[in-house]
Amino acid sequence: MTRSARRTRRTLQVAGAGAAALLALSACSSSDNSSAEPDSSASTGSSKKLSGTVTVFAAASLKESFTTLGKGFEKTHPGTKVTFNFGGSDTLAASITGGAPADVFAAASPKTMAIVTDAKDAVGTPSTFVRNQLEIATLPGNPDKVSSLKDLTKSGLKVVLCDRTVPCGAAAQKALEASRLELTPVSYEQDVKSALTKVELKEADAAVVYRTDVKAAGDRVEGVEFPESTEAINDYPITLLKGAPNADAAKAFIALVQSAEGQKVLTAAGFLKP
Structure with a gap:
């Protein structure tokens, strides 16, 4: 069925939810009890200050939500910068296995993620963070x-x-x-x-x-x-990449994606929970 009757209301709801989530992420920089900051510290195994650039290769469908998360991450961790390479998951996977420098890979299917894991370019086992329809x-x-x-x-x-x-x-x-x-x-x-x-x-x-x-x-x-x-619902896996130039910050970004605040941004964009 068409959704024209619900278009305006849903657009406003999504915009409001996304904005609220981003404000919550931004607030983390001024609170020691925030959800994103402890998650980031736990993922790195250290409370040391994060800095530098995090390079994230991500499926094109993640562009809007990951851009929002990247801005929130930078505000939570002053001195960091998140750069993205969005595109077809198969093309991104081929670039990674071909030696392109990157810290994180978020694919739109386990099959395309397997290109990277089979080449031994992933650290550990990728985890599904959202699904899409x-x-x-x-x-x-x-x-x-x-x-x-x-x-x-x-x-x-x-x-x-x-x-x-x-x-x-x-x-x-x-x-x-x-x-x-x-x-x-x-x-x-x-x-x-x-x-x-x-x-x-x-x-x-x-x-x-x-x-x-x-x-x-x-x-x-x-x-x-x-x-x-x-x-035909797709699972979206994410992983830290082998030889990541900024592994600590990369782990913190992955933790943000998987956190409650990160999931708010993703579900507001229309993604399904894993």
Whole structure:
């Protein structure tokens, strides 16, 4: 079903929840009893002051929520800076195994994380911190009256999918197979943001993306839920990387992502709890 009737209310709710969570993160810098600060210290095994740059490679769908968390982290730990490389999880994993310097990797599926763990480039066992579900993004107002996954097979409808090697693309294929549907898109995109942009620019009529991306786009697209999406929910794992240039700060950032305040930011963005 479409969610146009709930769009404005949900956008305001998400914005309010995200802002509240960020304020809570910022407040940590002035309180010894904050949730993020103790978590960060515990993860490093030390109460020493953190400093320097933390480089985080993260799935494109995490852009908005991780950017918020990065700002909160910097306020909690003056002297630190969090830099991000957002993109398709498979591309990021290949960069890491190819020697790209990074501290943290957050992938959109266990399969893409396995590229890094199989190469022995992860420290310990990656942990799932959120999950994500697919949704159809259509043009504002849903002019083509898309109400189901099957509707995407209509003749003349321009549909975009993520590439099958990318978690959102693999999930879309799984949902299509569960529905016994075949769909030939006008293009395959290398990450979920690129797929969504095609709809935002009116270069496509619809795209199968994550519901978090539909939320982030606001009124630029219309979201359509479909029941087959429950057959293709992605787990998002996160890990410290071997040879991390700033391991202590990286561990603290991972602790923030997994903390109660971090989870507030992520769930406000539409992610599911692990």
